[in-house]
Amino acid sequence: MGRRPTRAADPAISPDPTPFREARRAQTEISFENQSLLGALFGQFDANLVQVENRLGVFIHARGDRIMIEGPEDAVARARDTLTTMYDRLAMGQDLDAGAIESLIAMSNEPTLEGIISGEREEPPIMIRTRRKTIVPRSATQITYMRSLVRDDIIFALGPAGTGKTYIAVAQAVSQLISGSVQRLILSRPAVEAGEKLGFLPGDMKDKVDPYLRPLYDALNDCMPPEQVERRIASGEIEIAPIAFMRGRTLADAFVILDEAQNTTKEQMKMFLTRFGQNSRMVVCGDPRQIDIPGGERMSGLADAVSKLEGIEGFGTIRFTAADVVRHPIVGRIVEAYEGPDA
Incomplete structure (x- = not known):
């Protein structure tokens, strides 16, 4: 060798x-x-x-x-x-x-490792199959998250960047869209600046907003051939839009994902959650420590919603930590450094 x-x-x-x-x-x-x-x-x-x-x-x-x-x-x-x-x-x-x-x-330090993939288990393996790849859990919390995605109606996924919150949710959504268990896939984000201003970006409103939705496009293209993504977007099967576009709608037969939810206001979060329709699933992803709206956690719709709804039947809450970061190992160390006692 x-x-x-x-x-x-x-x-x-x-x-x-x-x-x-x-x-x-x-x-x-x-x-x-x-x-x-x-x-x-x-x-x-x-x-x-x-x-x-x-x-x-x-x-x-x-x-x-x-x-x-x-x-x-x-x-x-x-x-x-x-x-x-x-x-x-x-x-x-x-x-x-x-x-x-x-x-x-x-x-391997967790009791959950044994049999995650092994075909000898009585339970089926924990994985999500899409057209381009099969996603398997890379941390103990991801195992819990994947189970919640097929069990709960509304899931709050909380934690730092790099833990797979949005990526796994998009993969599950694509899997259900392909299987026909939902008819639409709706991905949304609040268009909130993290230090930059929308007005300085070139182009019309779509051009200004699309950069904020880029991570959602990237996750979709990882799970489906790009031409299929474009075709399904054109047909309306996949919709990617800022949260403001959700007002006044009922999202039935849909898998709905709200990313960067820590940057919603309380009013926006209430509006979004009440869009829930028949045969739907909602995943609300966010990092409560990365709030870019004025007022911070006090005004964050994510923190408010979790405090009000956690523990109620039909809701699942998954909390990721720096130990669950699945990007380069140094990302986990960065997260730990910024979340330490001196942060």
Whole structure:
């Protein structure tokens, strides 16, 4: 397979070896039936194995279809579960990149990792299938979120950027639109400036507003071929519009997503939630710590709605933290730094 890279010596990446010398040592061996998947499992120059080694402080030795893991007892168990789940994902035809591996390593400390993808579970695997990709959970909170998306009528998804709040909601919406369980997909955002002014942007009102809705277009294009997105927008099956365009409507047979909801006023949020119609689902996404409207949390429609509606039947509330960030690991560190005691 080529020369294997050396393990990282950077203490910011490699675990502190001192507690490992004191920890109880263990050794385990696992094997995999489908040898054609081993190249993707190990990665180029065994990079995937090295990533698991560096993050968990274990030694992994591969020979044929067998992998020997050695190290502290708890770390060996986590490495075994991580590698097994990596293999299960590949066996189901799913992609495996550094970000997915990082998420599986993080989840290996959670009791929810076992069987997330494994076909041996009695319950069906937790995933969302779209035309372009299959989305699987990358954190324990995402598992809870995906379950809420198929169970609750209105879901509040709260937390920092990079946790998958909007992306997973769009994927679920696309999945239901494709299956025919809803007839429309409606995506909305408040057009609130974060330091810039709409008036300085060129073009007409649509040109001024579209940049604020760009993240929604990006998520759609990730789940559906762009030509299908354009065709469904032209036909009205998919609608992307500022929240002001929701007034006076009843949104029936629709999957409705409100993004950046922390920037709605109390009046806007009440107006939006009361648009709910028959055979619909609403997802309200926002970061309560990133409010750009005057008055901050005191005037935020998101904070007000959660305080009034949390716990009522039909409503689900999912709270993400910096530990759930699934972008580059440094994004999680940035979020933690800005949410620390000195923030």
